Amino acid sequence: EAQVTQNPRYLITVTGKKLTVTCSQNMNHEYMSWYRQDPGLGLRQIYYSMNVEVTDKGDVPEGYKVSRKEKRNFPLILESPSPNQTSLYFCASSSQVLRTGELFFGEGSRLTVL
Amino acid sequence: QKEVEQDPGPLSVPEGAIVSLNCTYSNSAFQYFMWYRQYSRKGPELLMYTYSSGNKEDGRFTAQVDKSSKYISLFIRDSQPSDSATYLCAMRDNYGQNFVFGPGTRLSVLP
Numbered sequence: 001e002a003q004v005t006q007n008p009r010y011l012i013t014v015t016g017k018k019l020t021v022t023c024s025q026n027m028n029h030e031y032m033s034w035y036r037q038d039p040g041l042g043l044r045q046i047y048y049s050m051n052v053e054v055t056d057k058g059d060v061p062e063g064y065k066v067s068r069k070e071k072r073n074f075p076l077i078l079e080s081p082s083p084n085q086t087s088l089y090f091c092a093s094s095s096q097v098l099r100t101g102e103l104f105f106g107e108g109s110r111l112t113v114l
Numbered sequence: 115q116k117e118v119e120q121d122p123g124p125l126s127v128p129e130g131a132i133v134s135l136n137c138t139y140s141n142s143a144f145q146y147f148m149w150y151r152q153y154s155r156k157g158p159e160l161l162m163y164t165y166s167s168g169n170k171e172d173g174r175f176t177a178q179v180d181k182s183s184k185y186i187s188l189f190i191r192d193s194q195p196s197d198s199a200t201y202l203c204a205m206r207d208n209y210g211q212n213f214v215f216g217p218g219t220r221l222s223v224l225p
Contacts, residue, residue, distance in 0.1 A: 042118075
């Protein structure tokens with residue numbers, strides 16, 4: 001089954017404790033991206049990657065890091081999480097991003113930072 | 115002013131009603147317009163995609179783009195309870211890989 005898999009789905013952590021949210025896709029997509037979703041603000045892009053070893057900042061990159069060492073994986077790293085990073089995070093992938101704009105989303109990772 | 119505005123709702127309609135969902139935007143460079151549907155506790159999924167101005171129909175769904183007014187719409191005919199979800203508009207320009215999403219409109223279709 002074609003899918004984007006995120007882990008963990010739910011996480012409660014404390015300020016300053018480094019964490020990684022993993023994202024993996026099995027569709028051989030070149031493009032991958034991370035979004036956060038907050039009430040009233042919609043989906044905002046954090047980072048995106050057009051291919052292996054190529055990453056770029058989105059609209060809200062502060063406090064986040066990413067890496068793209070393999071085509072299928074695109075982990076999101078919070079080196080020192082803060083309460084304002086409490087949010088619902090989505091990973092997405094696409095092979096048609098410059099044409100139809102079809103993004104395939106994972107099921108989301110709800111993060112709470114205390 | 116936000117780049118993309120969308121009434122958050124919630125919007126409640128009876129089954130069988132025609133639903134109109136709308137977004138306005140400020141960036142005249144946007145050329146690609148999309149509607150995503152997001153069920154509760156799920157990721158968004160692409161519903162409709164339109165390039166530049168005009169209409170596009172797919173079953174019970176019609177997407178309209180009016181670039182002169184910077185206004186896009188999604189119409190749902192014969193709405194069903196299974197259409198109950200949050201609807202997100204999204205757009206981008208010719209060059210960017212950055213999609214700009216609206217905040218979403220929550221729709222409830224009552225049996």
